[in-house]
Amino acid sequence: GAVVSQHPSWVICKSGTSVKIECRSLDFQATTMFWYRQFPKQSLMLMATSNEGSKATYEQGVEKDKFLINHASLTLSTLTVTSAHPEDSSFYICSASQRRISYEQYFGPGTRLTVT
Amino acid sequence: EDKVVQSPLSLVVHEGDTVTLNCSYEVTNFRSLLWYKQEKKAPTFLFMLTSSGIEKKSGRLSSILDKKELSSILNITATQTGDSAIYLCAHPNYNQGGKLIFGQGTELSVKP
Numbered sequence: 001g002a003v004v005s006q007h008p009s010w011v012i013c014k015s016g017t018s019v020k021i022e023c024r025s026l027d028f029q030a031t032t033m034f035w036y037r038q039f040p041k042q043s044l045m046l047m048a049t050s051n052e053g054s055k056a057t058y059e060q061g062v063e064k065d066k067f068l069i070n071h072a073s074l075t076l077s078t079l080t081v082t083s084a085h086p087e088d089s090s091f092y093i094c095s096a097s098q099r100r101i102s103y104e105q106y107f108g109p110g111t112r113l114t115v116t
Numbered sequence: 117e118d119k120v121v122q123s124p125l126s127l128v129v130h131e132g133d134t135v136t137l138n139c140s141y142e143v144t145n146f147r148s149l150l151w152y153k154q155e156k157k158a159p160t161f162l163f164m165l166t167s168s169g170i171e172k173k174s175g176r177l178s179s180i181l182d183k184k185e186l187s188s189i190l191n192i193t194a195t196q197t198g199d200s201a202i203y204l205c206a207h208p209n210y211n212q213g214g215k216l217i218f219g220q221g222t223e224l225s226v227k228p
Contacts, residue, residue, distance in 0.1 A: 032213055043204060043221045044159070049213055057213075093158050097214060105216065107158035 003027055004096050006108035013084055013115055020080045021111045023094030029074035030096035034105060035067075038091040050077055084115040118143040120207050122219035130227050133195050137222045139205030140187040149188050150216070151179055152204040159204055162190070195226045 003026040013019050023033060032051050036044040048064075050056040050071035058064045068080040077096075081088055091112050095105035119142045129135055141149060148166045152159035163172040165181035165188055172179050176199075179190045192199055202223050206216040 034215060041223070043202075043218045044216075045218075046215055049215050051213075095158075095216075099214075105214070107160075109157045 002106040004030075004094065004106045004108040006092075006094055006111050008111060009109060010112040011114070013113070015085055015115055016083055018080055018082045019084055019113060020078055021092055021094075021113075023077045023079070023096065023108050025075045025096045025106070028096075028098055028106075030077070031074065031099055032097045033071055033077040034095045034097075035069060035077075035079050036093045036095070038093060038110075044093060047079075081113065084113070086115045089113055089115045118207060118209055118217045120205055120217050120219035122203075122205050122222050124222060125220060126223040126225070128225045128227065129195055131196055133226075134191065134193045135195060135224065137190040137192075137203050137205075137224070138187065139190070139219055140185075141205075141207050142186065143207050143209070143217070145209075145211055146183070146207070147210055148208060149181055150206045150208065151188070151190050152206065154202045154204055154221070155200075162203075192224075195224075197226050197228055200224060200226045 005024045007022045035047045038044045047062045048056040048058045048069050050069050052071050052074050056069040071077040091110050093110040094108045097105050121140050123138045150164050151162040163179045168183040176193045181188045202221040204221045205219040208214045
């Protein structure tokens with residue numbers, strides 16, 4: 001149980017285009033979803049926290065107009081990277097929690113984004 | 117601001133060696149510390165530590181928390197090449213919905 005999927009697993013896009021990444025909880029309802037970014041040889045950095053039906057809470061330094069997060073249902077959250085640039089190339093990982101305040105997060109397999 | 121620091125940042129050992137990875141934390145309202153293993157994809161959960169001095173064990177991996185020293189260690193005995201990964205330590209901030217504050221990670225490479 002507690003499986004989280006992400007789609008796509010990898011994507012290459014041209015500079016200036018937008019890319020949407022989906023995160024789905026397959027066998028549970030995810031009240032809260034987290035989006036992380038990880039650069040090579042670095043740790044995971046939290047970008048934003050989203051609760052179903054509410055606006056996402058972004059971490060300091062993360063542009064909310066550039067990284068659009070939608071958590072419209074209890075099983076799906078999306079991250080859209082708008083007007084992508086090469087410096088947005090990274091590994092994006094989502095995690096999902098069944099409760100609003102819980103350490104138990106189930107991670108998706110990640111999406112590798114390359115912007116050319 | 118909550119902070120989690122890991123050391124060393126990278127480590128190269130040979131199969132059969134024993135390794136100790138360190139994690140120290142400076143957080144408000146501590147409740148638990150988590151260890152993860154990350155290979156090519158997303159992190160997989162290893163341990164959750166809440167009480168000082170109680171060792172958690174899973175096969176060749178074990179971990180213990182020292183609340184007095186504000187630190188934790190992760191031990192791997194008789195290392196194998198399959199243990200090569202990034203090991204991450206994290207603190208869940210319950211004041212902010214349980215969001216995880218990760219350390220920098222320790223990249224472990226086990227050579228045959």
